[in-house]
Amino acid sequence: MGRWTPAEAETAAAVREAKLDEAHKRLAAAVDAMAGSGAYRRAVEFAARFRSRSFNNALLIVAQHAEAYEAGRVPTPEPTLVAGYRQWQHLGRQVLKGQSGYVILAPVTTRYATADPAGGPWRPLPRGEGPGPGEVVRERLTGTRPAHVWDVTQTEGELIPELPVPRLLRGAAPGGLWDGLAAQVVGDGYALRQVATAGGIGGANGLTDFSTKTVTVRGDMDDAAPIKTLAHDPLTAPTMRLPAVSPT
Known part of the structure; x- marks a missing residue:
């Protein structure tokens, strides 16, 4: 694929910003709708099970899954297991035709390098470029971008192994x-x-x-x-x- 023209890059940036704005509005609406209801607790429980997702993204997923359920696109009212398109393929599953993903806010990081970690200055490293001699590299969060995930009910393919669940400790206790x-x-x-x-x-x-x-x-x-x-x-x-x- 060749490089984008300035006009194409500007259009792509506008589309990305529009998706981010929509995600933020959806997040605010989800918080308002869930406040004081059982849905908020279910979102907290979902976030606790999948701590690799931020709480904001958990709210976005729960809200969009509920919309998909009301529209008849998914069979369960609550999400169970979510992953990206490539992650599902890696697990031997494929997103079903016609299933749109749930928009989440993915982190954007930038690599910085310096020869003096204590005092800097830190310079951004262009993609594909390594540090110079004697330099150290750190990543910093510089923004967010829209990304998509799908619930397992929106996919088909290999069976998913059961997740481990906590169990109560059993047996006798030491005396005293x-x-x-x-x-x-x-x-x-x-x-x-x-x-x-x-x-x-x-x-x-x-x-x-x-x-x-x-x-x-x-x-x-x-x-x-x-x-x-x-x-x-x-x-x-x-x-x-x-x-x-x-x-x-």
């Missing part, structure tokens, strides 16, 4: 360990209590409420799991004190 950890919690001025199931603390294994100075652990687990949860609690590790409410 619970009492020792509990003594640290109580000694720090907190009440320690147990609830019958995770439903009593919002689905978590444990919860520290710093406003009421209460630590709660679910009781429907093997002996080793509550101890693991209590050991993970920030009160048992002074360097990990956290504000507000901390689920574990």
Whole structure:
């Protein structure tokens, strides 16, 4: 492919800026629409499962997937697994004909080189050019560009391996360990209590409420799991004190 003419480059830049502007408007609209609703929580849960995506991009994906579901283009109301076009091909899958991708904000980085990392100056490195003798190179975020991803339901091909999921610790616990950890919690001025199931603390294994100075652990687990949860609690590790409410 030859180089673009100035007019072609200007047109491409205008199209890119228009897509970025549309993505930012869609993001703002998604935040407004999800505020105070279950959709916002689902977006947070989706972002937690796929932390390689920024939270803004998670919101964009969830909002666009919901639109695709309402239009009948996808079979599920929420996205499950998303990837770029080449990534799906690498996994042996192909985007279905007629399925448009979801626009996200991809980072644009620039390489800079200098012979003096402490004082600079740093010079941008043109694409394909390496550093000079004695120079070091760093990448910096310089902007964003529109990119596209597709949900697995918009593709066909090889089966996707099941993702690993966390499992509760099973088995017996060392004698006296619970009492020792509990003594640290109580000694720090907190009440320690147990609830019958995770439903009593919002689905978590444990919860520290710093406003009421209460630590709660679910009781429907093997002996080793509550101890693991209590050991993970920030009160048992002074360097990990956290504000507000901390689920574990």
